[in-house]
Amino acid sequence: MTIQRHTESVGFIGLGSMGIGLATNLLKLVQQNNGTMHVHNRTAAKADPLVKQGATWASSPASIGRQCSITFSCVFSDTALKEVFTAYLSGHPKQDSLYIDCSTVSPDTIRELNAKAKAAGLTFICAPVFGRPPAAMEGQVLWAPAGPAHALDRLQPYLDAMGRGTMRVGNEAYMASVMKLCGNFFIASVIETTAEGMTLAEKNGVSRDTVLEFISSTFPGQLYPMYAEKIARNQFHLSPEAPGARVEGGLKDVGLIQSLAKECGVQMPLGNLMLDHLKEAGDRGWTDLDWTAVTRVIREPAGIHEED
Numbered sequence: 001m002t003i004q005r006h007t008e009s010v011g012f013i014g015l016g017s018m019g020i021g022l023a024t025n026l027l028k029l030v031q032q033n034n035g036t037m038h039v040h041n042r043t044a045a046k047a048d049p050l051v052k053q054g055a056t057w058a059s060s061p062a063s064i065g066r067q068c069s070i071t072f073s074c075v076f077s078d079t080a081l082k083e084v085f086t087a088y089l090s091g092h093p094k095q096d097s098l099y100i101d102c103s104t105v106s107p108d109t110i111r112e113l114n115a116k117a118k119a120a121g122l123t124f125i126c127a128p129v130f131g132r133p134p135a136a137m138e139g140q141v142l143w144a145p146a147g148p149a150h151a152l153d154r155l156q157p158y159l160d161a162m163g164r165g166t167m168r169v170g171n172e173a174y175m176a177s178v179m180k181l182c183g184n185f186f187i188a189s190v191i192e193t194t195a196e197g198m199t200l201a202e203k204n205g206v207s208r209d210t211v212l213e214f215i216s217s218t219f220p221g222q223l224y225p226m227y228a229e230k231i232a233r234n235q236f237h238l239s240p241e242a243p244g245a246r247v248e249g250g251l252k253d254v255g256l257i258q259s260l261a262k263e264c265g266v267q268m269p270l271g272n273l274m275l276d277h278l279k280e281a282g283d284r285g286w287t288d289l290d291w292t293a294v295t296r297v298i299r300e301p302a303g304i305h306e307e308d
Helices: 019-032 044-052 061-067 078-089 107-119 133-137 149-162 174-203 208-218 223-232 247-264 269-283 291-302
Strands: 009-013 036-040 070-073 098-101 123-126 141-143 163-166
Touching (some): 009 019, 019 036, 019 133, 019 149, 036 061, 061 070, 061 078, 070 078, 070 149, 078 098, 098 107, 098 149, 107 123, 141 149, 174 208, 174 247, 174 269, 174 291, 223 291, 247 269, 269 291
Parallel strands (some): 009 036
């Protein structure tokens, strides 16, 4: 795909489990169009694979701000994003630059940064993705961006290179953050209901394999069967071969969901239950396990342990 503004210099900040996949596909497109891509990460070594492929290492977000007219970021938390964006602004990006954040953060944070971007003559787009790390590496994430239509049009070729589709959420950047939190609530709900239902079945002599067969036959698609498989097989430990979302990340995301619900007066009792289970998993030292490990919190009071 050819980008009309092929001379634009592109930056990417944050090369964690999702960011590295997104950036890898973005680099391919930039190179195809004779552009330059600058990358930065707090742990510099994580940028090595991209630098070997032709990306340029940037020593700071400020350096990317000075050099890039389009910048992406993908970081873990609201605090990290605020720090990165403040540093980026200190590089005095040129007018009409685009800043696109792909992180899962609160709508209030997006509103705050959007206001700062406007004051600096920039356009801020919130563009979270749905998909796991393998999908990011394979260019198969679903984008859910929000921002001014003309900016989204300018951005679209880049999103196309990194994903399987784009669902435009609205013209205000914070709307994409709301959509991302709602989407993660649906995913967390799948984990909670599957863990509860499978535990009830197992306690009464029905095997996990039988429940898994039911779920795979009744709920077509990837989401339910994928998480049911992880729960049935106790696949809670993460590795490069078995990536996923950690309990730590689930706790952050569901906490953001419940904060948003409280702020706007929406009752979400299932969200409160999931948050309690995630907190208990964290208290037990399971923060680095896949967030399906909340299943153990549900199983153990029923007398079902992981080794079973």
